[in-house]
Amino acid sequence: MDSGLRRNDTGGCGGIQREKRIKDWQRAWKDRLIEERNPTWRNLSHELGP
Template identity: 50%
Template sequence: MAQFVYIMASRPAGAIYIGRTGNLTARVAAHRAGLSAHTAKYNIRTLVWFEVHEDFATSLKRERAIKRWPRAWKNALIAERNPHWQDISGHIPF
């Protein structure tokens, strides 16, 4: 089953949330509904980056690595594929 590592943001270069899930569409909906305390507190509603992994272990390792990166690296990761930090939830594979 596909696993996703993703980043959501409040605005360009604003507050971010890094997570991992097996159902990205449902997880994004949960964040937007305010079901996560961190994303609700900082108004994080925009999916700005994600990548697909084939298994849980690989996705977990990648998520933990990205969380340890300096903020400038995270911003660069997003800007590389999404320079305007626009919502990309329409690009989630089904």
């Protein structure tokens, strides 16, 4: 399943729109999305950069 989450280096607002939609999701849906991409719930913050 494609979550639609992508890094957007072009300056477009696609990521912002996706984030706003995700904010409206129920917690269970958010948890399922995380578990699909990161089943061990490892900390990914170091991959975000400065």
